Amino acid sequence: MYQIDIMTLFDETVGDMMNESILGRAQERDILRIEAHQIRDYTLNKQKQVDNYPYGGGHGAVMQADPLYQCWKHITDTYGPGHTIYLSPAGVTFTEQHAKRLLHDYDHLILVCGHYEGIDERFIEECVDEEISIGDFVLTGGELPAMVVADAVARLVPGVLSDPECFEEESHWNGLLEYPQYSRPEEWHGRKVPPILLSGHHANIARWRRKEAIRRTRARRPDLYEKLDLSSKADQKLLREIEQEDLTEKDASLQTP
Template sequence: MKIDVLTLFPEMFGGVFGASILGKARDKGIVELNAVDFRLYANNKHNTVDDYPYGGGGGMVLKPEPIFAAVEDLMANTDKKPRVILMCPQGETFTQRKAEELAKEEHLVFICGHYEGYDERIREHLVTDELSIGDFVLTGGELPAMTIIDSVVRLLPGVLGNESSAITDSFSTGLLEYPHYTRPPVFRGWEVPEVLLSGHHARIEAWRREQSLLRTLRRRPDLLESADLTTQERTWLKEKLSETEKPQET
């Protein structure tokens, strides 16, 4: 996969692209990561990439010329068009399913802004996706882009040491992940659940599924509406929910 990020602050990506999972993926040749300063594509002597909005108002708006020129340059030597992703608080909320969708692509281009907004022609005629990481405002699109890139790259084959770990992550199955334990078996009097020490794989898997369902019920019940559950599991969850709603004795 190739990932290009159009940004006015390419230096922000040096540490992120060179460390941890992203750095290892790049070293293995699984992904090519580039931060591109789109100011270099400005078509004026002062290299300005923003201007005042037509109609008045506060803030500055990113001009279309440098963004279009940068993306077209990145596409110059390829026949296949990349997914062009606009980082925008008005965009679709990023999810694990979106990460899985983007992980199937060969080329992603992220556009990061730092002003009041984008010229609407960028949105209408250039981008394929608009993404947001939540209902809050940041100073620019760089941090959200880093978040999404990390989420996508870790799904690429060969990136993680254990391929199954990405499959069982929270949200990958539509549910929150089950609890984890490691050595020692007893810490300050707190014991690891006995089933995990049993070596009985079927019982362990059943326990993990049950714990995943319970954790989702307690923390993110909204996820259960679209989760792929059996009739037996839905009945069991209703029983658990009714137990929590019973009035406590005084």
């Protein structure tokens, strides 16, 4: 069973979110366990205060090391050691590759959610194995980032999704963005589903999907596109087709008055 413990000031909200839908069903089947822990339960003061002024002055408050440590210690004493991640805008940016690595290298994660100005550096030095950011922006707390990381890793745990194909064709799994998806009806607001998807010809559909994935990645994410290996004969042919189609489209738009 893969286990994720989340240290937070909002254990009920996080617990409710993580128990819904696919992840909830996986937990009922004992493939996965996600538990949210209230950091305030580990304070020694009556007010359950977990933060205090930053040394050296400045705005806001800093989460103190000891309540975090006591909460972390409770988790490791109860469930054994866990790879501990502090969600922080100053961390390394999270990608699908990190999700795969966290699944492959560990079976127990402890995610620490900060608030206010962040957390006391000494807790990080003593207990945290890595710091992860979910992007170059700042949120008010680590709960959304922790849920993002937990969800991205949990859905890769074998058995959580019905079929590995569910994620192996998705954006970022193999460096490509996913092709466009369509569902019923065949025509909606005058827009038709590409006829090839209705053909039942699996090889042609797979070829169309790869071509659209390449086209989309090239247009939207040149940084990912640069890293792709498209040297196979089949991909080279798709690329020539994409370029030809782009030229035709450009010509058509120039001719439109």
